[in-house]
Amino acid sequence: MAGENFHDLAAFVAVAQERSFTRAAAKLGVSQSALSQTIRNLEARVGIRLLTRTTRSVAPTEAGERLLHGVAPRFEEIDAELDALSKLRGKPAGTIRITSTENAANAILRPVLKRFLPTYPEIKVEVVVDYGLTDIVAERYDAGVRPGGNVARGMIAVRIGPDMRMAVVGAPAYFARRSPPRIPQDLTVHDCINLRTPTYGGLYPWEFDKEGREFRVRVEGQLVLNNSGLMLNAALDGLGLAYLPEEQVQPYLADGQLVRVLASWCQPFAGYPLYYPSRRQPSPAFALLVDALRDRKVARNARAFQRVQSVNAERVGSA
DSSP states (O other): OOHHHHHHHHHHHHHHHHTOHHHHHHHHTSOHHHHHHHHHHHHHHHTSOOEEEOSSOEEEOHHHHHHHHHHHHHHHHHHHHHHHTHHHHTOOOEEEEEEEOHHHIIIIIHHHHHHHHHHOTTEEEEEEEOOSOOOTTTTTOSEEEOOGGGOOTTEEEEEOSOOBOEEEEEOHHHHTTSOOOSSGGGGGGSOBOEEBOTTTSOBOOEEEEETTEEEEEOOOOSOEESOHHHHHHHHHTTSOBEEEEHHHHHHHHHTTSSEEEOGGGOOOBOOOEEEEETTSOOOHHHHHHHHHHSOHHHHHHHHHHHHHHHHHHHHHHHO
């Protein structure tokens, strides 16, 4: 491929994926006018329009979509090979992009990155907080962190956190005027702070489990938010009940700013996994981060279980 074509195709891929000349120019480190001229030159050479431009948006045409699907994976392969070269120089490097929920970013990623990044100064990590079921391949993320039940099929999942519990909490000021719910169904007459998920645009149902009985409750209230930090603050302000990860609210329960209800209906469940495409060859930098994130307690328990299974198998075989 001629150098000019390679450069122009890289520019086209950036604009098509970002859906913006502004963001693509910033990503490539060029001016918007230079990038626009590059795209015009490419379209002139191939003799067909590749992008539809309006004052508010940029989108690939049918021909542009075909070209994008054809060349974008090849640029990703080139990037992966370049990242792999870091192994040869003995210094892992590159950028790792992760999409994560807010609680996972704070509780799981933040403590690990605090130790990891100073050790590997040539590795960059970008964490984007998002509650949707993000297509990490289409959005060009290296990995995602979501509760286990929300991991897409065909992904490798690595446990990176301990078991979790959810908690229904409210401020003392709220309970001063409302009786605490005794069973989950009582929530239907309470002011509950809802979470709107971007993937489907719906409100997240509150999930409960007791004695093997699992069910969901659709709650109502005056306030709908899309961020767990905002939900926590709203609960602290006495605006209603919130359904949040236990570890996120624990400090506020300890000092009395929040009161927990329905604790026996919120059972532990498997902690966060880090997931990534099975077909993608991990770069040395990514492999190091996965190893740093891997939940050691879970790994030890898994190895202990395997040893017990092995001993039992030997006993059965020798009986």
